[in-house]
Amino acid sequence: MPRMSGADALVSLLVREGVKVVFGLPGVQIMDAVDAIYRDKSIRWISTRHEQTAAYMAYGYAMTTGKIATAMVLPGPGALNATAAIGTAYAASAPVLLISGQIESQYLGFHRGVLHELDEQIDIFRYLTKYCGRAKRAEDIPDILCQALRQLKTGRPRPAEIEVPYDLWSKQGEMTFTSTERYAPIPPEPEEIKRAAAMLGNARHPMILAGRGAVKAGVSKEITQLAEQLKAPVVMTPEGQGLIPREHPFYGGNFTLWLNPIFKETDIVLVIGSRLRASGNTQLNLKPEQKVIQIDCDTGELGRNHRTELGISADAGLTLTAIIQALGNKTASQWREAEITSLRNGLKKRLEKAAPLQMSIIDSIHKVLGDEGIIVPDVTNIGYWSDIAYPVNRIYSYVDSSYFATLGFAFPTALGAKIGNPDKPVVAICGDGGFPYASAELATAVQEKISVIVLLFTDNAYGTVSGIQRRQFGGRYMGNKLHNPDYVKFAEAFGAMGMRVQKHDELGKKLSEALKVNRPTIIEIPVPQLDTPWDTLLKE
Missing domain, CATH: 3.40.50.970 (Thiamin diphosphate (ThDP)-binding fold, Pyr/PP domains)
Structure with missing residues (x-):
């Protein structure tokens, strides 16, 4: 176990994880961490003019690279300024790590009006993050950071926040760096796969709806293969765009406020990584005979915004691979490529006219x-x-x-x-x-x-x-x-x-x-x- 300061332990772990840049505002309660970044030379520091924009820069980095992105802020007003961006990252399932300073550990909980004091700041972030933790000793810093990193990599990649009291950055300790490898993905139940394959294989007009969760799961190849196997158009939410090329004959276009005409024609919708949320003043309204299969690694999203005949809480890649194997060559799809092209082009003309x-x-x-x-x-x-x-x-x-x-x-x-x-x-x-x-x-x-x-x-x-x-x-x-x-x-x-x-x-x-x-x-x-x-x- 190496002996080092809390600040050096944090930076060593960030470097080990491949973090290349930290966006933030330097200030008294995080200056030891900023100095550790300076001394290490491996990470680029970018100072911003506001904590909200520091967290939004991290959000943009994460959303366009698929990598964990890091912002660092002061406690109290600095952390509160970052909440809108962290809330956005939570809504969009982005792997953003927020590192916040905190007042000296001896003053926590005493309400003495210490600089930037916000009692139980961590409770605010419980509603905006997948994981949040506070160090009580210098030796806790690598522990809470490793937990945060592991959560950022596993399942639905919502943000994480850690807090380090001012005095712990410079304290020396015997540091333990645990694994940050993601937890094993959850496989689907065999009975769920059997039922999904039967429903999809018997559908006359199946369609696939893919969202942000499908992007993060890296299942573009599987979605394309399943679309070709089923002969099913693929419609994407704004967050899921790009999963299938526009030139592909089964490219069904954007969901367009749930007004995409493919929704009217389908008899079963396979939803991958989308919460089927309302958009503007619209929401997905299907007829009772139109069935929904929803795949999501977050069990809480199954059936949240729309009824489902079958909800599968499992890893999207494992689930799609199993469905493809179970389907074989079976499909009753009556979709024709020309029909999909016509519907897609008709929607575009409608938008151009409107x-x-x-x-x-x-x-x-x-x-x-x-x-x-x-x-x-x-x-x-x-x-x-x-x-x-x-x-x-x-x-x-x-x-x-x-x-x-x-x-x-x-x-x-x-x-x-x-x-x-x-x-x-x-x-x-x-x-x-x-x-x-x-x-x-x-x-x-x-x-x-x-x-x-x-x-x-x-x-x-x-x-x-x-x-x-x-x-x-x-x-x-x-x-x-x-x-x-x-x-x-x-x-x-x-x-x-x-x-x-x-x-x-x-x-x-x-x-x-x-x-x-x-x-x-x-x-x-x-x-x-x-x-x-x-x-x-x-x-x-």
């Missing part, structure tokens, strides 16, 4: 970025339409905020995505309501040479709020108007590039120019106030 400007913008972005680009759409109108219409052909290349729908998350998330993918173009789609949340991080982007491009759509309003007030409250507007700076000058003041699009058909050209500059760039795109997808499509 929202010609938004679809034109999305098309312009994709034509420039291609399949290698990474898109991070904020909670903004073009972001909503991107969730249901942006063509994604590669996993880990499209990052939303899941059901947390956190306004302002996109820009810092995109910065973290770029750190994790330095050779890929990364674009944040922002509105003028969300971008200012983290706009100070433009300084971080310039300082750290993080060449993210922000497509900033401005309508001088909280557009969704304006729409609600117009439709539901008789046009009684309050709190919806925004005063914006000149964002070209704003960008230039930080040393970034600023551009403005005068006509929407210029967007592709401006985006191409920004990619060549290889600097942090804001492209401002004025737009009229636009309807959301759920208002536009449901109104039809």
Whole structure:
């Protein structure tokens, strides 16, 4: 057992686990850990202007690499500032590790008003994480970190938080580094496989619905094989896009607020790693005769949002492999490739008719970025339409905020995505309501040479709020108007590039120019106030 300080033990473990970067704000209760990172030289430290953005950068890194990402903050206000991002990571099942300082161990529980004191801070994170732990001795630091890392790797990869009192960082101790290997995956029950194979094999119009859980499980190959074997279209949630190529004949497209016409035609839905959550004002409504098989490693998700005929709580890879073997060549599917193509193309035409400007913008972005680009759409109108219409052909290349729908998350998330993918173009789609949340991080982007491009759509309003007030409250507007700076000058003041699009058909050209500059760039795109997808499509 090596003898070392608590701070050195933490850094040694992070290095052993392959952590390459830590996002954070240095301060008194974590300075020993920051110094240990400096002395080790193996990990890059990136200081941010706010703890929330530090955690969002970690979120972007994790969501686009599939690796554990780390943020470090002070206790009390610092930890509380990070909660929105940790909540987003929890909603999206992202492996984010938050390391928080804590007040001196001798003062815990006495409510003496010590600097940054927040009594039982750990209780707040119990509702936002898969695991949280606090060190009581220096020797506990590697123990709680190993437990956190193991939980981050096992099953549903939700975030973890550990807390270390200020005085324990510098204390020496005999440190034990235990295994952080993930727990063995849970296999399905043979009877469940037999029943699933029978239901799928007898279906006339089977379909596969894949979500974020399928991405994290790494089952793209198995989903494609099963789709070909069953002759079943694959529809994906925004978080599951890229699991099957768009060129594949059984590519069924995006779930599109559950309005994808494939849902109407199917007689059985095989759900892999999706909680079937409501989206906007819509939810999945199937007829009683339409059956649902749900596979999820989280037992609590089975049947949570929709009835299921068969729920399988097991590892997705083991389950799909077993179903494929049990099926053999049996399928009663009547799907024809031409029929799937027709339904998919019909949905696209419906979107183009309902929202010609938004679809034109999305098309312009994709034509420039291609399949290698990474898109991070904020909670903004073009972001909503991107969730249901942006063509994604590669996993880990499209990052939303899941059901947390956190306004302002996109820009810092995109910065973290770029750190994790330095050779890929990364674009944040922002509105003028969300971008200012983290706009100070433009300084971080310039300082750290993080060449993210922000497509900033401005309508001088909280557009969704304006729409609600117009439709539901008789046009009684309050709190919806925004005063914006000149964002070209704003960008230039930080040393970034600023551009403005005068006509929407210029967007592709401006985006191409920004990619060549290889600097942090804001492209401002004025737009009229636009309807959301759920208002536009449901109104039809």
